[in-house]
Amino acid sequence: MESKESKQCLFCEIYEKNIDIIYENKYWYAQFDKFPTSPGHAEIIPKSHVVSLDNLRVPEWVNLFHAIGAVVKIIKKTDLEEVYKKFLKNPLNESSQGLCEQMLGHIWYRQGNG
Numbered sequence: 001m002e003s004k005e006s007k008q009c010l011f012c013e014i015y016e017k018n019i020d021i022i023y024e025n026k027y028w029y030a031q032f033d034k035f036p037t038s039p040g041h042a043e044i045i046p047k048s049h050v051v052s053l054d055n056l057r058v059p060e061w062v063n064l065f066h067a068i069g070a071v072v073k074i075i076k077k078t079d080l081e082e083v084y085k086k087f088l089k090n091p092l093n094e095s096s097q098g099l100c101e102q103m104l105g106h107i108w109y110r111q112g113n114g
Contacts, residue, residue: 015045027048027063
């Protein structure tokens with residue numbers, strides 16, 4: 001995650017400071033969303049600074065599917081209500097929110113049949 005843009009990017013800052021990372025492989029890292037729409041809302045973010053899916057390389061694509069599976073397993077083992085409450089009470093400090101173009105994926109895990 002090295003570039004002029006990465007010094008301004010919130011997601012690069014999160015990775016470099018290891019802020020609440022729940023999963024990592026060679027190409028991806030994941031965290032619970034800081035502004036969740038539901039319990040279990042997670043983000044999977046590429047370590048390379050890319051702005052869209054078509055900028056991903058083949059190894060990143062292959063490892064994305066492994067990352068998704070691993071993050072879903074982590075979500076299932078986590079007390080989602082506690083994570084949800086934590087981020088609703090303690091959102092990121094506005095001063096650390098860097099605006100940048102960075103591709104990321106969200107996972108909304110739904111428990112039950114709905």
